[in-house]
Amino acid sequence: MGHRTTLYPQHVQAGARFVDFAGWEMPVHYGSLVQEHHTVRGHAGAFDVSHMTVVDIRGLEAGRFLSRVLANDVRRVGPRKAIYSAMLNAEGGILDDLIVYPLNDEYRMVVNCATRNKDLAWLREQLAGDQCTIDARDDLSIVAVQGPQAISACLKAFPVAHHEVLENLKVFEGTPSGTWYIARTGYTGEQGVEVIVPNEEVVDLWQELNTMGVQPIGLGARDTLRLEAGLNLYGSDMDESVTPFESNMAWTVVLEDREFIGRQALTEQLARGVQRNLVGLVMDGKGVMRAGYPVFCDDRPVGSVTSGAFSPTLSKSIALARLSDTRGQMCVGIRGRKLNVEVVRPPFVKNGKQVFKPAISS
Amino acid sequence: MAEYPDDLRFLASHEWARLEEDGLVTVGISDFAQEELGDVVFVELPELDAELAARSEAGVVESVKAASDIYAPVSGTVVAINEALEDAPETVNDSPYDDGWFFRISPTDPAELDGLLSAEDYRRHCEEESH
Structure with a gap:
């Protein structure tokens, strides 16, 4: 049980x-x-x-510790603001995504349930003499x-x-x-x-x-x-094999003014150029995109769907997909057939209304 | 509780088959299957006049959460498809054994029906599957 x-x-x-x-x-x-x-x-x-895990990070150096283990900078936000962040390994791979809440001068994080044990072990390993405690609540x-x-x-x-x-x-x-x-x-x-x-x-x-x-x-x-809402799900849309830049999470990364785990790898990736990103797909045809389905650009394979479903609000299938090229006629392969899709910038729906816009090809 | 009508035969993969008075076999998915799938949003039916072999793929039913293949319970020719499912796929949830039928087959060998599960055997199969 x-x-x-x-x-x-x-x-x-x-x-x-x-x-x-x-x-x-x-x-x-x-x-x-x-x-x-x-x-x-x-x-x-x-x-x-x-089922999600609440982790309190308390003590004098809680902020210093979190600013080293998270890709977003907890010290840059106002006193009551929560922040969304990735926690990275040294290669820049995403160990988990989480929200950090302010708890007076300390912090409360909510992390995914499937990654609970991995996250807690990782956090404790990274405690390099910082004066803070890590408690799963x-x-x-x-x-x-x-x-x-x-x-x-x-x-x-x-x-x-x-x-x-x-x-x-x-x-x-x-x-x-x-x-x-x-x-x-x-x-x-x-x-x-x-x-x-x-x-x-x-x-x-x-x-x-x-x-x-x-x-x-x-x-x-x-x-x-x-x-x-265009929000990623850990384990489906991102995991340790991809960085925030490949996961439509560049906005959660603060590279300036500090060192953090994974920063070096991210800087190198930026210098080389990010080869693929997570985008939204909308399909008007009959059928439902599912995780793992292949995506084609002018008939060349360019990646696959990471999350897909039928959108009850839009009455059509929507998906997130990690793609290396979107400059051409885009199709998703569904049981051997190729159906046209439109690339959009998530979110698809906000406050009950359709909001997606065609992505700007780059 | 899911229903298992006595006059139907079933595949373990959750299709039902009913021998009609005119000798045709109507096919759909079971009450148990529609409950497991949840809200059906799209049904892909076989082409009219398609020749199907027993247990071959005959279509796909898509719910919000999952896609599931539909298999032909018996061999034969597709002589009717339920076009109403095109605009109202949720009928499969509302009425799996009547208005939510998928297609009708003119069977090559009606005796193939005897090789399918009885309602009672199928019910037992579903109860095992859900535990």
Whole structure:
């Protein structure tokens, strides 16, 4: 039997169908993935993402440590701003992607569940006398509430003590609030919050959200929502074999003013020239692009799809693909046939609306 | 709970076959299969007049999450396809055994149906698969 989150009994009660996700028994949907997807785009939904790992980095030199192990620079952002970053190996390969939240003068990271043990071992290996501690917080659960009505629903569902914090947080800010941590982050391209709460408080929070009409949403819709939002999934869209520059993550890399693990390799890659990048694909024809399908530019193979699905919002297939050339007629091979696709710059959907634009060929 | 109608025969790969009064065999995917696949968004059907061998690939059903091949339960000629699935693929989820049928075959040898799983054997197969 796999790991279960504290909310497992609530998922069973809500009729969830479960899937094994990196050793965790997680709800994939509660009836219909597509209906859950539309609920988040049109109203609000709640996700149990407690399988992800919360890691606190505390101590006087926490900032110094993180600025050495992350490709983005935690010291360049304001006091309440969260940042998205890759953690790299010495070759510039992506060990994981994560969000770092400010925790007074210290930090809280949320890393992927499949990479938990690898990340913790790596972080501890990199502690070169820095005065800080690394703690995986298995006593905490994470609930994401996402959708155009997410904030107003949370103001109804959260205890009054948290209202002022919630009302004053701007997008991508996070801050502690009593025993909770509240952040205006998410993985859907909608307004919303992610709330980190003690395990013993999460059932009450979940039930209060349900009472206020916020439906539970499974990992299936989480995947189609994040793909529409053009957000990468670790293990599918990037891994240790690629750098941030090959993963549409150049905006998360700060090369200036410091040394960090992987910096040398990235600088060398820039000097040589980056040979491929992660782009968006949209297909108007009938069919669905899936991970691994080959992509062609004027009939030459130029890479493959890393994530693909049917987009419930756009009613057509969308994908992310890592490609070496997009200057020509683009096709995706689906079971031996080649179907035309358009290269776009993600995101595909933001705040419920189609937003993609044709990529500028370079 | 998934339904397993007694008058149907099944393949372990989740297609059903029904011998109609006119001697044709109607083919679709089972209730269990549509539940496993989730929301169906696209169905690729065989061509009319195509000659299919039993257990050969006859089409593809795509849900939001996965693509799955469809196999012909018996040998024969495709004499009808369910064109309504083109615009309303979700019918496969709503009505897997009736409005959500895929195609009809004029069978070469109707006795091939006897080699397929009974509803009871198929139900047992699905219960094992989901554990």
